[in-house]
Amino acid sequence: MIKKGDLVMVVKPTLCCDRPERMGFVFEAQGIHDGIIECLLCGEEREGVSVVLENDTGFPIECLMKIDPPATGETTKDATTARTSDDRP
Numbered sequence: 001m002i003k004k005g006d007l008v009m010v011v012k013p014t015l016c017c018d019r020p021e022r023m024g025f026v027f028e029a030q031g032i033h034d035g036i037i038e039c040l041l042c043g044e045e046r047e048g049v050s051v052v053l054e055n056d057t058g059f060p061i062e063c064l065m066k067i068d069p070p071a072t073g074e075t076t077k078d079a080t081t082a083r084t085s086d087d088r089p
């Protein structure tokens with residue numbers, strides 16, 4: 001289930017105009033809009049549940065896939081901090 005703040009990607013062409021050019025587009029959901037929303041590409045007003053991109057534009061929720069945020073590497077790699085190998089001739 002997509003909710004505000006989720007990172008989502010457009011995985012299907014828009015339903016109204018079937019344009020694929022936004023596929024692969026990733027954005028952060030600004031909210032969920034249940035009602036009429038304007039298509040970003042053709043401007044057609046469409047009713048349904050959409051994920052808001054900004055203001056009153058967004059994508060139909062059916063066209064989107066939630067992206068799980070990549071695991072934030074809190075575990076600092078064991079970068080060899082010990083640089084004591086000072087092998088000067």
Ligand SMILES: [Zn+2]
Nearest residue numbers: 016017039042
């Ligand atoms: Zn459209």
